[in-house]
Amino acid sequence: xxxxxxxxxHAGVRVxxxxxxxxxxxxLLYVAFRREDRESDLGWMAEKIASLRIFEDDAGxxxxxxxxxxxxxxxxxxxxxxGDARKGRxxxxxxxxxxxxxxxxxxxxxxxxxxxxxxxxxGRFQETMQVESINDGPVTILLxxxxxxxxxxxxxxxxxSVCPRG
Numbered sequence: 307x308x309x310x311x312x313x314x315x316h317a318g319v320r321v322x323x324x325x326x327x328x329x330x331x332x333x334l335l336y337v338a339f340r341r342e343d344r345e346s347d348l349g350w351m352a353e354k355i356a357s358l359r360i361f362e363d364d365a366g367x368x369x370x371x372x373x374x375x376x377x378x379x380x381x382x383x384x385x386x387x388x389g390d391a392r393k394g395r396x397x398x399x400x401x402x403x404x405x406x407x408x409x410x411x412x413x414x415x416x417x418x419x420x421x422x423x424x425x426x427x428x429g430r431f432q433e434t435m436q437v438e439s440i441n442d443g444p445v446t447i448l449l450x451x452x453x454x455x456x457x458x459x460x461x462x463x464x465x466x467s468v469c470p471r472g
Contacts, residue, residue, distance in 0.1 A: 307347040307411075308387045311337040313360055313445035317380045319429040320436040327427035332377030334439050338387035339403040339411045347354055348411065348449040350420035353469045355379075360445050368445075372424060373468045379419055382429040382437055383412050422469040 311333055318328035333355065363369040372379065385408060389397035403411065408428050409431050419426045429435045 307340065307343045307351050307415075307451040309351060309355065310384075310387065311358065311360075311447040311449060312336075312381075312439060313442045315440040315442045317439035319380065319382060319427075319435070320438070321430050321433050326430055326435075327380055329378035329380045329425075330425055331371055331375070331442070333379050334437070335379060335381045336384040337381055337412060337415065338383070338385050339408045340388060340401050341403050341407075343403060343411060343451065345411075345414060346366060348415045349469070351449065351451050352415060353421055355419065356424060356468045358447065360447065371441050371468065373422065377424075378438035379426040380423050381388070381412075381419065381426060382435065383408065383431050392472060398446045411458055418469065424467060431460045 312335075313332075314329070314334045315331055317332075317334040319326050335355065357371050359371050360368050361370040361372065361375045361377070385399060385402040385405075386397070388402040389399055390401060391397040404406070412428075412431060416428055418425055429437065459462070
């Protein structure tokens with residue numbers, strides 16, 4: 307699973323001229339799934355995003371999470387994050403999960419973000435979207451879920467967790 311996380315002042319999605327989602331200050335997430343991704347990747351990623359300290363505290367240091375600042379989340383599915391352009395001129399998307407699998411994973415991921423106590427909106431899956439944002443900072447982080455989990459890695463965020471287990 308791969309997520310591009312952008313701290314934004316505002317973000318919105320439009321489909322066929324219709325505004326379908328908009329948030330104020332918070333996080334814009336571009337989300338992609340690999341063929342090998344499983345439900346365990348979703349929980350790990352949701353907790354990582356909810357706990358990321360990329361918002362400024364009173365001293366101006368990135369020390370607060372989206373949960374702590376009460377920000378909103380806009381998640382946009384984007385299989386092109388798994389585009390491989392190392393060979394030739396046209397990217398290969400063979401590593402990306404098939405649309406039917408990715409749709410289920412995306413919906414489950416949105417539920418896990420919501421379970422962290424966050425307000426989340428989404429674009430429309432498998433639609434051509436126009437995404438508009440004002441990046442704050444700019445702050446952009448690329449997150450990849452662990453390819454193979456060791457027991458210690460799966461509990462990495464266990465202490466101080468903001469998301470319910472299970």
